[in-house]
Every structure is written in C-alpha cells, then in structure tokens.
Amino acid sequence: MKKGFLSIILHAHLPYVRHPEHKRFLEEQWFYETVTETYFPLIKTLRSLIQERIDFRITLSLSPTLLSMMADPLLQDRCLRHLDRLIELAEKEIDRTSRDERFHRLAVMYRERFVEARRIFCVECGQNLLTAFKELEKSGSVELMTCAATHGYLPLMAIHREAVRAQVRVAVETHERYLGSRPNGIWLPECGYYPGVDEILKKEGLKYFIVDTHGVLYATPRPKYGVFWPVQCSSGVAVFGRDPETSKSVWSAEEGYPGDFNYREFYRDIGFDLDYDYLRPYLNGDGSRLNTGIKYYRITGKTDHKELYVPEAAGAKAADHAGNFMFNREKQIEYLHGLTGETPLVVAPYDAELFGHWWFEGPEWLGHLFRKIQFDQNTFETVTPSGYLAHHGRLQTVTPCASSWGYKGYSEVWLNGSNDWVYRHLHKAAERMIACARSIPHAEGGLKRALDQMARELLLSQASDWAFMMKTGAHSAYAVKRTRDHLERFTALWDQVQKKSIDTRALESIESMDNIFPDIDYRVYAS
C-alpha cells in the first residue's frame, strides 16, 4: 500500500503567432524553438518510458493556441524548414570544429538531435505533433488537459461572464477537434482563479483545475489537508493546489536544479558568439541575431567565465537530481501520511517550456525520475488528477481564494502601469461582441463570417501573453502591435456589421491571416 501520490503537470503554451505575410518572422521562431527543444525531447522521453513499460503518470496541458499552431500546415512546413536549416548549420559546425574534439563532439551531438527530431516530425508524425500527443494519451500514462482558448487571464475578464465562457467553451471544442476527446481538466491561464469561474467550467463539462498554493491555503473554510488533498468548489469542480516545495526545487534560480553548474548554459548560443557572415543564412529574416539552439558551454559559475559543456557530467547530475527529488518526496509523503493518516497528494506543476528549452537536461531528468520512482522506492506513486479523483472519496467543499501564480500571487503582473490601458478596449470589444450575439441570433453568409471573425479577433486580443510581455519589456512592441491589430480588426468588422455592409475582400484577408478556430460560432457569446 502506497502512502501517497505525486502528480506532475506540465503546462505547454505559446501565443498564436503565425505571419503568412512574412517569409521569416522573428516571433514565429518561438514555436520552432520550443518544438525542437521542448516538445520533441518530451515526446521522446515519454515514449521511451512507455516502451520500457515504466508505470508512470504525467499530465500535460496543451493550450488551444498551441494545438492550433501544431495543426497548421503553413507552420508545419516552416517548422520542417527550420529543422533543415538547423541540420545544415550543425553540419557546418561539425566542419568548423573538426580540429577541436571538445567542440566537435558537441556539434555532432546537436546534429544527431536535430536529425532525430526531423525523423520524429516527418516520418512518425506526418509533420503533425498532435499525432504524437494523441498516441501518448492513448497509452494511459499521459493525461491531456486544456487551457483557455487564447490563454486569456480570466480574473480580469470576469466583468463579462460570456467572455470567460467563450474562452472556456472554445478551448474545450478545440481540444476535442484536434485530440478527439473532451478534456477533464483545465489549466486556468496563469493559474488565474476567481470565485465563480468554476460554475462556468462546470457547465462546459470540466472536472478540475489547478491553483497556486495560496489559492487553496487561503480558502474558506480552512482546507483540512492544506494543499495535500484536492478540495472542491460548491459547483463540485475539484481544485488541486500547487505544492511549494517541489516548485522551489525546480523553479528557484538560487536553489533549483536547473542552476547546477554542470548543466548547459542557455545564454551562450553560437547565434550570438560566431561571425555574422558565417551565421547570416540562419538568422532572423531581418538579419538580427538569434538563439540557434547550438550552445557549447555549461553554466560553470556565477560569472561570465564559461567552460565547455560535458554531456556525461550533465547527464549524471540529472540522474542525481532525480534521485534527490524522489527522496525528498518520500520524506515529504511519509511525514504527511504520518501526520494525517491519509494518502496525501503532492501536485507539482511547471511550465513545459522550462524542460528542454531553458533546462536542457529537464526531459532527461524527468525520464530518470519516473524510472527511479518505479524501481527505487515504495512510498508513493505518480497519478494524474483524473486518476486521483477516480479512486478517492468525497472532497471538502471550500471557496478557494482568488489568486494566480504570477509575481505576488494576484493580478498585478497583468494589471499595472505598463499594460492597464488594454482593459478598457478589451472590455468594450467584449461588450460589443456580446451585444451583437444577442441582437443578431441567426446571421448567415457574409454577416455570419464577419461575426465569427470578430469572435476570433476578440479572443486573440485577450491573450495574457501580450499584457505579460508589456510588463516584462521583452517583445513589448510586438505585444502592443498584436493587441492593437486584433482590436482594430475587431472594430472594423463591428462597424461593418452595424452598417450591414461587409467588405468581403477585406474579410477574406483577415480570415486567412487570423485563421485560428475554424469552426467558431459567434453565438458562443450569446447569453
């Protein structure tokens, strides 16, 4: 009899970035980078575990924007071209480093990784990564959850219930469209919860969501088991609270595993280190330098002095750290079991993009962890939230605390001097959308298409990514432009709908540019 459970949840999300109007576009690169550095390595790790018949459970939330990008033929083709360019660059690197074995073998390592990624992408997935995720889910070891349609931050949208509902409903429909079944759980964007959102989730058939630690700890009444047992809202939707200890051991810049000096240094990329003319064919469309993904150094220490990366040493560290993580869970779960007499659950959610992209050895660590949990201990087992709910009894009913997992725990990241100007426009657009859906319940033809496109533009403008980027300053000009572009397109269409005169040519152009959610029906905004 196990004394408790561990639930690892990876949240995978990127904003919808697709620019058919440009041949190569800087922000589109995010998708190709994370596909190459996170999603391929994760798929590879999870597949190996399944082939080795390791009994493990993991949960992935795949945001609807990410699913839509994975399914998009233009981005699929461009992703393949990206991989081809990387392979070519790695081959040039093999040549360039041929006289220095220490670099040379790393260049070979990268080429092998890229070639394998290309093989998985083309041969095994038919250029569609969703095939791989569906197959993982079918194994029974992986649970796929959804997220809000465009990762809208729901607490700051709550003034319009229909807008929140549209984010949730379109998410569930998109998940079903691309993955073939309706999800049980939803990752609330940024863990942004407010009391009442659970009623909307319930109506869309969702059974659970995740909140940050204080979302459960500060619940009313006091949660008997803290964050170590799920609770439920009065709607009956279950709530899982994030465990801070597991969070710190992976996230923390100071104490977290990814900061180990043996691990690969993210910030020393050949894209910034090597000769410009040599790199030119592999840089951004505008000629600016970028992270190519080929990095030869390890973190080494806290100064700029960096030493060469040694994959064997990093691999050994990843195994050590997996052992340490497992040991700490054993102790934690034994303690909680002794204290409560119950089987506690430790919920450990992370951004998927941390694994592989930022923490190069992350996917390997995950593989070691699941193997060790199976063979090296008997205290706990891994579980998905749905698996846990299916085998455990009644939950305590509480009202969780409005919260997020952002800095300071509430809404300040998405509501501050850098981004607060967006809300008056987002709210106005939502108000107009809802009014249109109410007053035109049976639109057809061009009018329906215009209204559907308005829904797409509104959803795209609501992505929490834009407010976040405005706050951090990185790519903030792009974030401002995206917010403005979608709102302007929305308003132009709204104007045409008011005048009952649709500019079909302009509409077609917008439809082909912002082509997300092909089946959307604007009536999702009707009350």
Added chain:
Amino acid sequence: MARDPWWLFAYWEVTERRQEEILRAIRRERLEPDKTVMRVYELAGPGREDRFFDIEISVMADNWYLEVGLPGRRWVVELGVRTRGGRFFAWVRSNEVMTPRYGISDEIDAEWSFPEDIFLKIFKAAGAWDGFQKSSNLTVSSS
C-alpha cells in the same frame, strides 16, 4: 477590477454632456463644485454596514489605482464631483468587485477539522509561513 487584496483599479470615460448635466444639478441646488473625487463604498458584510471614503483625483485622469487596504471585501466606486459643502454628485458608478482574501481562514468546517497543532503542521509543510513568491508574509486572519 481588483489588482490584489489591497488595491483596485478603475478606468472610465465620462461624456461632457454627463458632466454638464451634473454641473447643472449642482447649480440648481445653489452649491459650488469643488473636487473631482472617487467615492469608494465598502459594501456591508456580516456585522458591517455600508461605508465609504473619498479619494481626490486629478481632473485629467481617466484611470486610477485605489488603495482600499482590506482583503475579502466587496466594493463599488462612484466617480463624480464633491461640492464645497461636502455633497457628492456621481457621474458614473462601477461594477461591484471583491478584493481577494489574504491569510488563512479562521472558519473551520467541523466535519473537516484537525486539532490546531496538526493544522499548523500541515500548513507549515505547505510553506504557509515561508511567504509565497518572496513578496509577503502569511498571516492568520479572520477577514
């Protein structure tokens, strides 16, 4: 909108027509307009009546962060003009919002209860006194 347990954010757009309408109403009563203020109402809760306080704001502003300082309370804000004698004439009224809770609840469901020392140990294991996000300390409060 509630930004966190202590702060609200409000934005607005008031037409000149509405402002003139209110000005006329003030003058009809032979009063003199003085300041543009936000009247912040804390709505009644168990054992509490509605109460309010005013924040003077710049005439030019079209948004404002309001420090209300109380987690777990319901709020409505009106924006308008206060006269020299202290009468308030509202231009616009906000939606109702609630500041998030902060701190561990004192409300305990008898069916889901432990002795206090066990509760404390569980909450300690959940990092309740380590301060989350390194920005604040947790307190036990009844709010």
